[in-house]
Amino acid sequence: MNLQNDLLLRAARGERVERVPVWTMRQAGRILAEYRAVREQAGSFIKLATTPELAAEVTIQPVDILGVDAAIIFSDILVVPEGMGLPYEMVEQRGPVFPRTVRTLKDLESLRIADPEADLGYVLDALKIVKKELNGRVPLIGFAGAPFTIFCYMTEGKGSKTFSIAKKLLYTDPEFAHILLQKITDSTIAYLKAQVISGADLVQIFDSWAGILSPEQYRVFSLPYIKQICEALSEHVPVTVFAKGAFFARKEIGELSCAVVGLDWNMDVQESRALIPGKTLQGNLDPCALYGTFEQIRNEVKKMVDQFGTQRYIANLGHGVYPDTPPDNVRCFIDAVKEFSQV
Numbered sequence: 001m002n003l004q005n006d007l008l009l010r011a012a013r014g015e016r017v018e019r020v021p022v023w024t025m026r027q028a029g030r031i032l033a034e035y036r037a038v039r040e041q042a043g044s045f046i047k048l049a050t051t052p053e054l055a056a057e058v059t060i061q062p063v064d065i066l067g068v069d070a071a072i073i074f075s076d077i078l079v080v081p082e083g084m085g086l087p088y089e090m091v092e093q094r095g096p097v098f099p100r101t102v103r104t105l106k107d108l109e110s111l112r113i114a115d116p117e118a119d120l121g122y123v124l125d126a127l128k129i130v131k132k133e134l135n136g137r138v139p140l141i142g143f144a145g146a147p148f149t150i151f152c153y154m155t156e157g158k159g160s161k162t163f164s165i166a167k168k169l170l171y172t173d174p175e176f177a178h179i180l181l182q183k184i185t186d187s188t189i190a191y192l193k194a195q196v197i198s199g200a201d202l203v204q205i206f207d208s209w210a211g212i213l214s215p216e217q218y219r220v221f222s223l224p225y226i227k228q229i230c231e232a233l234s235e236h237v238p239v240t241v242f243a244k245g246a247f248f249a250r251k252e253i254g255e256l257s258c259a260v261v262g263l264d265w266n267m268d269v270q271e272s273r274a275l276i277p278g279k280t281l282q283g284n285l286d287p288c289a290l291y292g293t294f295e296q297i298r299n300e301v302k303k304m305v306d307q308f309g310t311q312r313y314i315a316n317l318g319h320g321v322y323p324d325t326p327p328d329n330v331r332c333f334i335d336a337v338k339e340f341s342q343v
Contacts, residue, residue, distance in 0.1 A: 254275060
């Protein structure tokens with residue numbers, strides 16, 4: 001199917017674009033009243049994420065309401081551990097919680113390599129519905145969590161500022177850590193390949209907790225596994241790697257076989273361009289900038305576009321949009337990118 005708007009894919013591949021493509025992480029979510037209505041209808045976050053028709057509906061909402069240049073499938077990075085046999089619950093005000101964790105080699109016996117069709121078919125079904133309903137208007141982004149970030153949740157059992165239980169295991173039982181990381185990697189590769197078959201035009205790997213590792217640990221426990229995913233997927237679709245907080249690993253990430261490197265708002269643009277030559281960059285406005293006035297938002301966007309330039313660039317925030325951000329402010333951000341990046 002030919003896309004009517006293929007700016008995102010052209011930018012990812014380094015082809016010339018007439019303006020910068022723009023989308024935002026967490027665009028399908030609580031910022032939109034329309035999302036909240038569907039979420040209420042579903043009764044819970046997990047029910048929403050596992051009901052393909054509803055997940056598809058909220059995936060498409062930002063395209064209609066905000067005018068973004070891509071849809072990203074509505075799902076969660078923690079569906080992978082669930083598919084491996086470690087279910088999670090989403091607790092209001094607390095976030096994800098795993099009733100059972102894995103912390104020993106014996107615990108690993110209960111885990112399997114996730115089978116995308118059997119274990120995660122609801123995500124694939126949602127992708128197929130979105131692909132059909134978008135009818136080529138914009139590209140569809142698939143995604144998964146990076147193996148180390150998934151490892152954090154599976155071992156810690158919940159969100160944490162330090163993930164000290166997860167990090168402790170890297171020191172006390174590296175053998176366990178590598179076996180679990182490889183299982184997660186194998187599951188993720190199969191899952192992302194299935195997402196591509198189901199309609200994803202581009203995939204993003206979210207390493208949300210990259211920044212808690214030292215540079216040396218990142219090279220041992222994260223990069224090799226992301227490298228495997230990039231190598232398995234990049235022959236099929238462009239791959240974006242977004243490693244929040246891993247400013248120290250930009251050069252190494254840039255050397256992976258990914259098409260796009262996502263930057264958070266702590267990463268200097270010029271420095272990143274120098275460290276990651278020949279790759280498309282994505283980012284990186286501070287999500288808090290969207291709390292400003294329209295004039296402030298437009299000024300920040302203008303500065304950002306001036307720094308990145310209009311080629312080999314995908315405009316985005318430096319992390320997900322915060323849930324209490326006014327939708328009109330998000331629309332102002334998107335419209336400003338379109339206005340200031342015309343070539």
